[in-house]
Amino acid sequence: MGxxxxxxxxxxxxxxxFGPQATRRQHISEQLALVMRGWGFTEIMVPAFDxxxxxxxxxxEGSLYxxxxxxxxxxxxxxxxxRFVAKALAAELRRDNRxxxxxxxxxxxxxxxxxxxxxxxxxQRGLEWIxxxxxxxDAAALLMARECLAAxxxxxxxxxxGHAGFVNGVLGEAAGERRxxxxxxxxxxxxxxxxxxxxxxxxGTVSLLESLPMFTGxxxxxxxxxxxxxxxxxxxxLDELAELQALLAAAGLNEGLLYDLGEVRRFRYYxxxxxxxxxxxxxEELGGGGRYDRLxxxxxxxxPAVGFGFDLARxxxxxxxxxxxxxxxxxxxxxxxxVALRKAIELRAAGRPxxxxxxxx
Amino acid sequence: MLRLAIPTGxxxxxxxxxLGRAGYCPAEPLAETRKxxxxxxxGRLEYLLVKPVDAPLYVEQGVAECGIxxxxxxxxxxxxxxxxxxxxxxxxxxxxAGKPELERKGDNLLSPVRVASKYPAVAQRHFAKKGAPYTxxxxxxxxxxxxxxxxxxxxxxxxxxxxxxxxNGLVVHEEIAECSARLVVNRAAYYARLEEVRALLDxxxxxxxx
Numbered sequence: 001m002g003x004x005x006x007x008x009x010x011x012x013x014x015x016x017x018f019g020p021q022a023t024r025r026q027h028i029s030e031q032l033a034l035v036m037r038g039w040g041f042t043e044i045m046v047p048a049f050d051x052x053x054x055x056x057x058x059x060x061e062g063s064l065y066x067x068x069x070x071x072x073x074x075x076x077x078x079x080x081x082x083r084f085v086a087k088a089l090a091a092e093l094r095r096d097n098r099x100x101x102x103x104x105x106x107x108x109x110x111x112x113x114x115x116x117x118x119x120x121x122x123x124q125r126g127l128e129w130i131x132x133x134x135x136x137x138d139a140a141a142l143l144m145a146r147e148c149l150a151a152x153x154x155x156x157x158x159x160x161x162g163h164a165g166f167v168n169g170v171l172g173e174a175a176g177e178r179r180x181x182x183x184x185x186x187x188x189x190x191x192x193x194x195x196x197x198x199x200x201x202x203x204g205t206v207s208l209l210e211s212l213p214m215f216t217g218x219x220x221x222x223x224x225x226x227x228x229x230x231x232x233x234x235x236x237x238l239d240e241l242a243e244l245q246a247l248l249a250a251a252g253l254n255e256g257l258l259y260d261l262g263e264v265r266r267f268r269y270y271x272x273x274x275x276x277x278x279x280x281x282x283x284e285e286l287g288g289g290g291r292y293d294r295l296x297x298x299x300x301x302x303x304p305a306v307g308f309g310f311d312l313a314r315x316x317x318x319x320x321x322x323x324x325x326x327x328x329x330x331x332x333x334x335x336x337x338x339v340a341l342r343k344a345i346e347l348r349a350a351g352r353p354x355x356x357x358x359x360x361x
Numbered sequence: 362m363l364r365l366a367i368p369t370g371x372x373x374x375x376x377x378x379x380l381g382r383a384g385y386c387p388a389e390p391l392a393e394t395r396k397x398x399x400x401x402x403x404g405r406l407e408y409l410l411v412k413p414v415d416a417p418l419y420v421e422q423g424v425a426e427c428g429i430x431x432x433x434x435x436x437x438x439x440x441x442x443x444x445x446x447x448x449x450x451x452x453x454x455x456x457x458a459g460k461p462e463l464e465r466k467g468d469n470l471l472s473p474v475r476v477a478s479k480y481p482a483v484a485q486r487h488f489a490k491k492g493a494p495y496t497x498x499x500x501x502x503x504x505x506x507x508x509x510x511x512x513x514x515x516x517x518x519x520x521x522x523x524x525x526x527x528x529n530g531l532v533v534h535e536e537i538a539e540c541s542a543r544l545v546v547n548r549a550a551y552y553a554r555l556e557e558v559r560a561l562l563d564x565x566x567x568x569x570x571x
Binding site for chain 1: 418421422423424438440441442443444445446447546547548549550551552553554555
């Protein structure tokens with residue numbers, strides 16, 4: 001039995017999907033692809049692994065899967081599409097630094113400690129809009145994300161909008177303080193105060209940080225801070241969000257959006273807009289994205305860009321169960337030989353689904 | 362209706378009194394019922410009664426939108442949850458305790474410090490910071506005896522009054538953290554059901570310390 005279970009079981013957190021759920025997920029992915037193509041995006045296919053040296057040197061690396069090839073080179077599995085797509089396009093952009101619309105589908109791999117039920121392998125569909133500067137593209141990315149959710153048949157979802165520069169702007173020199181960022185990320189005012197005081201931050205900053213968890217809601221959270229004393233960087237971030245909000249409102253497209261000024265960036269490359277989509281029935285975010293204007297710096301390029309990705313498994317959880325069903329197939333008994341084959345081919349030629357198999361008792 | 366995970370046992374009684382003050386009186390006594398779910402009389406909450414160590418998991422997975430959990434459990438499990446309110450009850454301290462004078466046994470001067478705890482992850486993190494070799498044993502109860510009988514040099518545990526430590530001839534060597542019951546909220550529920558969560562948060566906040 002012991003040997004059997006080792007042979008049969010995949011590592012915890014890997015993806016195994018078969019049956020109606022897989023069909024539904026595939027259907028959702030196709031709907032998303034249609035939206036992306038509808039906005040002029042073209043599929044890009046990138047490697048599933050790369051040299052370890054391409055990975056960032058920050059905290060995210062704890063989640064990387066690493067392997068060694070036969071020549072002793074350390075490799076890592078793709079943990080995130082944005083970096084891989086950026087690297088894939090860098091040479092092309094060096095030749096001609098133009099606008100590119102790329103969309104993708106594939107798996108990412110991120111280690112997660114066991115016992116929490118987290119998946120280490122996730123299927124994503126997303127897009128990267130390269131050389132897309134400014135608020136109009138931010139707004140368009142949000143609208144496309146919303147269109148993707150609608151195309152997947154998902155209602156009641158909310159998109160939560162934040163800005164990578166706001167919390168960091170308020171923190172100033174303390175922007176690298178892991179404990180403080182953790183407390184902000186958990187929206188834990190007691191802990192925020194405790195850590196900020198210990199760091200000797202000014203009383204005004206401590207109170208502002210402590211109140212950030214309350215700055216989640218409609219557009220009013222932006223105006224509530226309009227007259228508050230803020231460091232320049234935080235003020236600039238707030239102004240950008242207010243501009244984005246005004247743009248969306250002017251276009252009449254402001255519905256279903258929440259703002260969260262306490263949002264801490266999960267990826268170091270985010271430089272402006274950040275957003276996540278949630279659904280009341282799914283415990284984790286359906287997807288998210290943001291602006292990354294500095295990611296191409298390492299390739300000697302100045303490229304403003306924005307992108308997002310959705311987790312297909314979570315979309316399938318949030319989507320209605322009845323999606324993606326076609327007409328019922330016609331059964332054809334395989335025992336019929338040439339007649340059966342001809343019948344199957346005729347049905348297929350008429351565009352009908354066929355089940356060729358053993359006759360049912 | 363929001364679902365709120367409540368840890369059974371020590372915390373349930375205090376949680377019940379607190380929730381009553383906040384206007385969310387359970388339809389039947391939480392500490393005595395054998396049911397697994399109990400609604401609040403106001404109909405705005407459903408209580409989900411679970412083992413203390415499981416409460417964060419139910420919330421993290423979204424089975425319950427919110428929960429009450431001791432900080433000690435949150436420190437040990439490090440779940441990915443929002444923790445917007447210190448509820449102020451079930452106060453205790455997470456400490457390193459041991460005999461007043463540390464005796465290292467054996468003749469290996471580099472032998473690792475031995476630590477026994479119901480909170481192995483907390484113990485691990487704390488001793489890893491010291492840069493000296495250590496070994497952590499996971500125990501399930503009566504941790505004090507580990508230090509008394511020499512299984513370990515230290516224990517990492519929660520203390521309320523310190524009576525158990527004193528009666529066993531142990532003293533607190535270091536304090537790791539102050540603990541109390543916390544409100545935890547699922548990330549998705551926080552945004553997707555913002556109004557309900559905000560109302561709960563406001564009402565509980567008003568009841569803290571009252």
